[in-house]
Amino acid sequence: MVFLTLWFTAAAGALPAPVLVQPAERADWQLHGSAFYCRMQQEVRGFGQVSFLVEPGYSLRLELELIQPHQALTEASVMARPADWQQRIVATSSYPYSAELYHDRQVSFIAAALPLLQQIQSGHWLEFELGAPGQVQPLLLTSVRGAEAVAQFRRCIAQMAPLSWQQARDSDIPFEAGQRTLTRPQLAQLAQLVRYLQFDPSVHKILIDGHSDDVGTSLANRLVSKERADEVAAQLIELGVKAAMLEVRAHGNRYPLLHHQGASGATNSRVTVRLIRAGTEQEVTTR
Structure with missing residues (x-):
């Protein structure tokens, strides 16, 4: 939990926070699902979990769940950016989306979820910024085999119950x-x-x-x-x-x-x- 601890300490003292980068060896998306939910997620060691989630009757959402609650968190944004291997080809970043919901240690993006899922399918990475007074914590979520993960996620959704x-x-x-x-x-x-x-x-x-x-x-x-x-x-x-x-x-x-x-x-x-x-x-x- 070293990175999360650094963020809390830096936020209190208004020190610059280091960019937390998801290592490539941990950048595979994990799929979990049943008839009543589908989740595509990555665990970010020492920080929390990033996931795309669908439940019957509800819109797709992108969620960032922190390991610990952060009472000082006041804003959060996310955008897609080209992966390092895409720098030599035509690839564009998306504009930043702001989170719609904050609850305890969970941040939810709704409008951003579908366009960013499509960007993951194209091989892009996600760049988060979590804001607290005097401090911004960047998180770069890399992605491996994004197209395959999104395809499996969509198959899960197609087989899901229509209602909760x-x-x-x-x-x-x-x-x-x-x-x-x-x-x-x-x-x-x-x-x-x-x-x-x-x-x-x-x-x-x-x-x-x-x-x-x-x-x-x-x-x-x-x-x-x-x-x-x-x-x-x-x-x-x-x-x-x-x-x-x-x-x-x-x-x-x-x-x-x-x-x-x-x-x-x-x-x-x-x-x-x-x-x-x-x-x-x-x-x-x-x-």
């Missing part, structure tokens, strides 16, 4: 007044949910709850909410979900999300889909 558990667990499908069949965007939403189920075998039950607004009689509202819930259930079965996993319930206008919807122009007409995992306690309540 938090996103898939509860889905709301709003219905317009008088609507009983699903629209194309709603069909696409259900198709994405079914694709998620292919990655999560722990889901053993799906609750489908139909709701309506308060226009008409209680019986009519109950019937229309059932038609909508049945329509969602039928589509899930058509997409390959086992009928035994589904529990369909119709509530009419008994559980509104909004009151006085007629005055506001809003509606309580909806179908909610809730996934339940095996081995976890779930409240089987209406929404």
